[in-house]
Amino acid sequence: MFTEQDARWMARALELARLGRFTTSPNPAVGAVLVQGTELVGEGYHRQAGGPHAEVFALCQAGSRALGATAYVTLEPCSHHGRTPPCAQGLIDAGVARVVAAMVDPNPQVAGRGLAMLREAGIEAEHGLMAAEAARLNTGFIHRMRTGRPHVTVKLASSLDGRTALANGQSKWITGPDARRDVHKHRALSCAVLSGADTVLADNASLNVRWTELPASLRGDYPQDRLRQPLRVIIDGQNRLTPDLALFSIPEPILLVRGGVSGGLPKWVEECVLPLSADGKVALGALLDELGRRQLNYLWVEAGARLGGALLTQGLVDELILYQAPKLMGSQARGLFELPCFDAMAQVPELQLSDCRRLGPDIKITAKVKN
């Protein structure tokens, strides 16, 4: 169905799409390539919501050479008037002969209508080429379109024996600088960072992205002047956080989930009261619904054993990223996840390994949670 040439051009479109991955949310990252015979005549990628879509850049570059060309797009061209006119119409108007999309857009406003529009205009429109790679680029967006909630990744750092801190709370530094830079990369890729008052108080953590702490290899793709801060979402059910904390000194949005509004915080802090669950805690499902309504695709959780355990027990974790340092802290040190006391191995939460690699002196494990 698809040729080797098709795959080569789609690979280029995916490469372009990746360049937008830090900045397109709430939109998906998308790349497009226009090919006339064996010659590339236009290419582009989506940079940020409100800005032109990938197809617009490619069409603009191609000009009249788009006539009779093949368009390779990593996501089905849109069919609706959003902040920009529909790309399917743009491709029709330019006289493109064939469109290959890696995958259908999961957005219910599109969901096949873009490809249908193209076909009605007599354009050969196919999809399914390198679909898995394209989906991996937009896991969060696809997840939100399907569930109304962000994709949730819980990050933890521990010793080889699964300990996050000594009995006295000391934990600096378990993992090395490579792991810490990798955490910064994930923060930068996320739409929001979730943490709890315990963690903020213990480390006086800012939870922002510091550009100079990103891995050097990324800084080319993500120049400092394009830096976007993820929304910092902090659960503070007992209103324990005070305005003097480092967190509040950085003038970037914070959503503070509290038991009641207390005021007296900088203007970039939004206090928000959410329903409580039966045990008097913030209802985490309701929080994810709220974050979904705010169009956040990726939620990165940096929290302690209690919040991590609660999310996991309630089936709200999609992925776990665990940084393990080659250290042994012993059975008296603090554990990774507070979970109920299980009676049988069959009750234990199971994950599926997606990746396992060395990162400086440490190990990075990525696993999907089977919910």
Add this chain to the structure above:
Amino acid sequence: MFTEQDARWMARALELARLGRFTTSPNPAVGAVLVQGTELVGEGYHRQAGGPHAEVFALCQAGSRALGATAYVTLEPCSHHGRTPPCAQGLIDAGVARVVAAMVDPNPQVAGRGLAMLREAGIEAEHGLMAAEAARLNTGFIHRMRTGRPHVTVKLASSLDGRTALANGQSKWITGPDARRDVHKHRALSCAVLSGADTVLADNASLNVRWTELPASLRGDYPQDRLRQPLRVIIDGQNRLTPDLALFSIPEPILLVRGGVSGGLPKWVEECVLPLSADGKVALGALLDELGRRQLNYLWVEAGARLGGALLTQGLVDELILYQAPKLMGSQARGLFELPCFDAMAQVPELQLSDCRRLGPDIKITAKVKN
């Protein structure tokens, strides 16, 4: 100093040496290749103590074509009369012109004397080609020659959060069949398996090598009729093990380290009383000395958090092999290592990662302990 041809022949000698790795102890695994010009004229490897050395096989195969040949050996040829005559003399008698050894023999009875003998006979004798690879093949032997004790590897299996069993003790099966087959491989490669009465009683473990449970890929290198059982060493300070246990039903050597001799056990069980340390426990250093005296190169420890923790705390562990299953068992489940309560991260035992790989659904981590 060494040519690409030299490296190619030494690689072949290392390949041959590996074939003996299950059966040569207490001797090291050694391979030898004889080359006349660019032609291989003889090769061989050491199979078992008391049997011919690698050089003997190679010389025998080469016959008169050994005259003027180059010999590649993974370990310096021996210079002393042991159970077999010295190989250095054999090479001299055959008229070999040049000998390349990967490394000098760490055995104090050899330690350079083999190479000296060759040089005195006018043979060009060099060493140091692929020395690291050669040393890796005989880590246990080298360690015993240097310290008088076996190389100690502690094996553990846990969840991602470092738990070995639920609070009620249930632990079957944390890891999958690939990990269990890999454990069998390590048992087969070891001279002795160490465990404690707790572990034997909890699982009614036999701790032997079952040939059918070895990875299929190994069975060619290690046919069933050559199977050797490692010595099973069990610490039973309180004489709790009874003759009806599965352990005792397998008629292969067991060394039972007890508080006192009780008798009534099958003839393949040796009871042994060792000095106690200040806290009334078996002195683990004295045990390793005893195992060294018995010429055991590799000790594989399958034990619980207490024995593992005691060995680690006393600086007696050389290597850790940890099988991690992608599961989360929670903070109430049992920990990996019982260690003292540390006050500062600087006190925590540090390891150095040597390998980290996926094994079926699980992860296998290999790390050296920095003692």
